[in-house]
Amino acid sequence: MTGILWEWAEMAVRWLHVIAGIAWIGSSFYFIALDLSLKQRAGLPEGAGGEAWQVHGGGFYNMVKYLVAPARMPDELTWFKWEAYTTWLSGMGLLVLVYYLQAELFMIDAGVMELSPAMAVAVSIGGLALGWLVYDLLCRSPLGRSDTALALVGFVFLVALAWLFTLVFSGRGMIMQMGALIGTMMVANVFLLIIPNQKKVVADLIAGRTPEPKLGQQAKQRSLHNNYLTLPVIFTMIANHYPLAFASRWNWLILAVVLVIGAVIRHFFNVKHKTGKGPLWTWGAAALGLAAIVWLSAQPATEVEAAAAGEVDFAAVENVVLSRCSMCHAAEPLWEGITVPPKGVVLETPAQIRAHARAIRMQAVVTHAMPPGNITFIEEEERRVLAAWLAAGAPAW
Structure with missing residues (x-):
């Protein structure tokens, strides 16, 4: 009976994780698309950066975005944060149930590094904390003034971590660790910067002060990071079911290519939402990336298969x-x-x-x-x- 309860507990947490993830990703995609589709027109309220008209479910919607904040605090305000928090909490619950409590099966490979389950869990938790701290420092450094430079350094940082984790964990453990790290970075952006900055803006409005523009700019940059990291983190969520993705000799390089593919696909849709027409080269780049992944995954983990010969017993x-x-x-x-x-x-x-x-x-x-x-x-x-x-x-x- 204990085994049955354990299986259903894992299933319930996984179900919650998927549901919460759909809600978070859906709202994230929607607001990025909304932000990019805003248009200026005469007669908008003071401080408004643009508006968008949309139709859905038999009705019309008119959205107006204020670049910093409206002149006064609205009577009702909807916050988008619980989807992110629930996704992370359920993901961590799944991490504990599947990986931390079964570290010998899913995290540790004695051929890579001999670790006790406690050591593997400690390295994992330490890696999550350190990964977030380094990323946050990069964003707050002078590098953060350039979105392009920050993106390139962030990409190298994530790929380097993936390679380092292949020296510590099993292939499945590395993919899991990177997925947990990227997810932690994304939800920490919401919990530690985006929502606090929005609360500061609300406090300023209530107190009659003019909010600082940089608060919104910082939140928008982190929100953009979350937008571009969404597709890669979904890949890590399902990759542990596919050995060609996690158990390949080049699993860390496959993850690097996935980061690029996810970014160019999101770039297509972001540009399309802004201009009405997305750059088609992004799909060519994504196809080349997929071909590279297939080729990398086809390389034997060792020379075992290539050396197969002789009589069969x-x-x-x-x-x-x-x-x-x-x-x-x-x-x-x-x-x-x-x-x-x-x-x-x-x-x-x-x-x-x-x-x-x-x-x-x-x-x-x-x-x-x-x-x-x-x-x-x-x-x-x-x-x-x-x-x-x-x-x-x-x-x-």
Whole structure:
């Protein structure tokens, strides 16, 4: 019963995370699009930067944006913050349930660095805090006066961190860590700068003071960062289900390309919202980036697959699978904490092993996604046995 409750707890938190993320991303995309579609006209209220007319749900809407603040505090004001906070809190809950409490499976790879679960969690939490602090200092430094220069340095910073985390965590752990870091940066922008700055503006209005323009400018810059980071962070949320993304030898470089793809796609839509026509070159750049990712992911994690040759002994194949995989991939898993075979894959008979040959190739030969963190210490020679069997057409004899 405990295992069932644990599974549903994880499911509930994941569901909440997705729902909150949809709400946050939706409002973020909407307000960036609204901001870029504003047009000036004669007769706008004093201090207004532009207006937009929109139609939805059978009605017309007229939005006016004030560059700093209106002349007086409105009677009612809607704040957009709980979507961001709920997304982060549920994401951290998922991080704890899936990764921190199962660090041996999903974070640690003894072949990368021998860590205790407590050490892995400590490095992860420290990395999140340090990553945010460095990013925040970059934004507040003179570099922050140039959006382009800040974006380039920020990109190098994130890619460097991804590479460093490949030296500490498993491939899955690195992707998870980078997703958590980018998400933490985004929500910290909301919690520690955007909302506080907006509250200062409200306080100034109530007190009859003129708000400082820089408060809105700082908030807008961080909001723009969140807008461009949204697509990459969504990639990290789903990448841990795809071994070609997280278990590739070049997983950190794949993430770097994803950062670029996400940025150019958002650039297309941002320009389109502003001018009515987005630059088509962005889609060409995104397609080239995707092609580069496919090519990088096709490179074997080691030379195992390339070296596959020789006679095939299915008894040896069966021995590798039963000794390294079947403690989890069994009708009744033996691994503590796993109550059902992952993804329903059972590898106990020759027929079952052959039926899942394609998955075995992807998970244990092309990539080293399985066993997770190489927890069962499968050796390179054993992967070569699997590779030779697969290269021969996965015969069941």
